[in-house]
Amino acid sequence: MKRSALFVALLLATTACSKPAGTDTTTQAKAKATASGIDTAGIDTSVKPGDDFDQYANGAWRAKTTIPADRASTGVFLDVFNIAERRNAQVIGDAAKANAAAGSDQRRIADFYNAFLDTDAIEQRGLAPIKPELAAIAAISDKTVLAKMLGSDLRADVDPLNASNFHTEHLFGLFVTQDFTHPDTEVPYLLQGGLGMPERDYYLSAKPEMAKIRTAYVAYLTRIFTLAGMSDPAARAQRVMALETKIATAHLDNISSQDPEKANNPWARADFAKKAPGLDWAAFFGAAGLGGQQTFIVWQPAATAGLAKLVASEPLAAWQDWLTFHHINAVTSVLPKAFDQASFEFNGHTLSGTPAQRPRDKRGIAAVNAYLGDAVGQIYAKRFFPASSKADIQGMVKNILAAFDTRVAALDWMAPATKAEARRKIATMRVGIGYPESWRDYSALEIKADDPVGNIQRARLAEYHHQLGKLGKAPDKGEWWMTPQTVNAVNLPLQNALNFPAAILEAPFYDPHRDAAANYGAIGAVIGHEISHSFDNTGALFDATGKLRNWWTPADFAHFKQQGAALVAQYDAYEALPGLHVNGRQTLGENIADVAGLTAAYEAYHASLGGKPAPVIGGMTGDQRLFLAYAQNWRAKERDAALRSGIATDGHAPARFRAQTVRNLDAWYPAFKVQPGQKLYLAPDKRVHVW
Incomplete structure (x- = not known):
């Protein structure tokens, strides 16, 4: 039962279940x-x-x-x-009451949760926490600077055998695990990304229901640009939609992306400039912390080439609008309510038909589990999973x-x-x-009680650095891709392993x-x-x-x-x-x-x-x-x-x-x-x- 850096309560694919279902009955x-x-x-x-x-x-x-x-x-x-x-709420609530020492996992849990729940402070800050990022995007002067920005945004995501597309703020996704054909070494897999909607058919399908969703997405884009105080928000929204439609056209379809034999495409660093021209790969990889990495596996080579070509062919202004939207979209849950509600209206209501947003406290629990999963999980397993059940x-x-x-x-x-x-x-x-058998070390992750945006961004970056730290090393066959408090299970073909949280x-x-x-x-x-x-x-x-x-x-x-x-x-x-x-x-x-x-x-x-x-x-x-x-x-x-x-x-x-x-x-x-x-x-x- 996926994942996924994107593994929150439940995951997609190569799993026993696909998504949360069920009331508390x-x-x-x-x-x-x-x-x-x-x-x-x-x-x-x-x-x-x-x-x-x-x-x-x-x-x-x-x-x-x-x-x-x-x-x-x-x-x-x-x-x-x-x-x-409910059990996670107990763990997090106890951490909040504990007044634990600075630097402890309990303190990180408490500060992350409290920062997420402090909506008055979130309203007062407005867009201030991401103003420096937006200013940096507005200041992009050429395609080399753009490549550096795209590289600095690269993050590590879920197992592509479980989730083939990376429809996040990243143009590409990175997955680190053992080499397909040399299982004694961890390598980086580069995957297609860049979409704000779930996958390519949302952009390309002629079905009437997909056309309605596209109209709603453009309205959402316009709303975000309007709330951000950007000039001419409707034109910016159309530019983003046009660019993402071209990205979707370059994408490999879901079924083909599930085939590991089609995904086994080893590229040397020098291959990128020849096989995927258009993106300054040296600048991209340097900014991504991969400047010294000489070997990659490119999951969707045609898509990689197509995305690189778009970096060269599409106007800088379109990429700046795309980056602006995705940098905001990535943290709407910890921006003022208008942003949060706009995101829910599209992602929750339009895409899934959900009438009402989940209560803030429960969303806070999910956020803590997403970014401090092992810190919560270590306590959860000790309290709620008896040795007798494990033996049975x-x-x-x-x-x-x-x-x-x-x-x-x-x-x-x-x-x-x-x-x-x-x-x-x-x-x-x-x-x-x-x-x-072993737990994630969060000692280098700074969590602040007054910085919910920064907490999410630093947690994502810490996960990325954790994944990069595995490169070139022997795989940990006992590595888990789910936390104990996840209601799911997963098969890991590259490890010949199973996880039952x-x-x-x-x-x-x-x-x-x-x-x-x-x-x-x-x-x-x-x-x-x-x-x-x-x-x-x-x-x-x-x-x-x-x-x-x-x-x-x-x-x-x-x-x-x-x-x-x-x-x-x-x-x-x-x-x-x-x-x-x-x-x-x-x-x-x-x-x-x-x-x-x-x-x-x-x-x-x-x-x-x-x-x-x-x-x-x-x-x-x-x-x-x-x-x-x-x-x-x-x-x-x-x-x-x-x-x-x-x-x-x-x-x-x-x-x-x-x-x-x-x-x-x-x-x-x-x-x-x-x-x-x-x-x-x-x-x-x-x-x-x-x-």
Whole structure:
């Protein structure tokens, strides 16, 4: 479950979930759940499981559930997120009361949070905290100075295997990890960026809903320039929109950006001037602190060349307007209310359909977690994640890994050589449970109680320097990309590793007091999902060391791709809104992980019974409880705007279609007496197993 420097409470892609969902109904749901671990009150018995398993498992819940005004969606994931948020509030509140010594992490937490909440002081300062930056942008005199400004803005962002585009204030994004083909060395990956909207289709699509969003974006640009007191704000907005449209045209699409083989483009420093002329790369890299770096991997070479060309071809005034907007846009949350509200109206309301902004205190909690995540996480893990839970989850992981290994060993279509490589990946997979083995050192990060803008900027810069500090060194295979208080999980193909933060290991995902079938159907399927990402259409391209290497026989890989194509077709057929279908190719990796992960969880559950029959609880068999727990993991209700945004940008299918994954497992059919002619029924030879 991504990230991401952009990892806040939840992340995108190569993950078990895609975004926050759910109201705080956990206590209510637990009260209604029986010893079976299933929320029986949420089931819609008027629907046949074989016609719509999601509606059967969750229809009654959905009918009586309202999406909160400050949320784009509601469902189980936000139930669990709200538990973590309340605990984070305790950690931050205690830090604020502690009057801790200057320079301590507790003091940093308190000062960051208090500065974020002091809206009176924020109003009084106005734009003063960023006036020097805006003056520097206005003073840019030529393209070399522009290159230096663009380089000084470079920051380290999320794993591109989890988020392919960098739609931030940076023209490029930087990711530091081991080399694709030399896994003993950390290198910089350069990625496309520069967009203020989520991705290229928002600029280029002819769909009417995208055209409306473009109109709203220009209005937002105009509003920001107006609030900043800039001359001719409408003309500036049009210049930024025109420039970003050209940037979007240069961008590689989402699906192509997911392919690491297309991304493996080593460039020497000298290559940039030849392959991507137009940008003064010496000035850019010098300002970025990369003047001595001689090797890079360029994720999207055509886009890199296109962006460099735009630096040369587009007027300096357009770049100055673009920089001005993005420098303001990056910190609207800690600028006067008019800026903050304008940002929410576009980014929250227009893009996601959310009617109301989240309360300031909760946004402050999210901000502290985003920029001081390990400082909070170290306390969180100690207080809220008992050793007994860690041991229990480790046991489940061991069982699910064993089930996956047993399944691979028994595959009749895979050659012995391919099996050996796959099983080596399983045997050497590094699984982090709860929290990392080492914590981030914030001692060099200055946090001030009266400088919320500077706090965010210095924290971003500190993260960038932390990432640069890894260059040329041996990779830390135990590195975590999520904090313990993150309600998510992630697979890291380059590390052959998994992270399961403490915050997701909560009911209804995991409850040590309930029946094993529900735990295996819920958190077990999440664990299986993350394990399976090592063998999805991206993960399967990396070997046990994290090296990008084809370890498949041609016949085996052809079979694997054939199964993937069948899953693409299955998801392409799902209609999220009238005329709006799921993109099966874009969501393939997550869909493979769902199918394979649920299969592994199911088989691990049966292995855990030790040959004994599963008990019947609440009138439900073990298989029924497991499949229902899985479907209830994905209970969700989402605003149409958020759903459209997800279809356009997210690597995950909408939650309700993920619940229908069960139709690919043979065991689901007898468990719920699913018959031919029912809508979800697939003939045995049409069920996609992949692994």
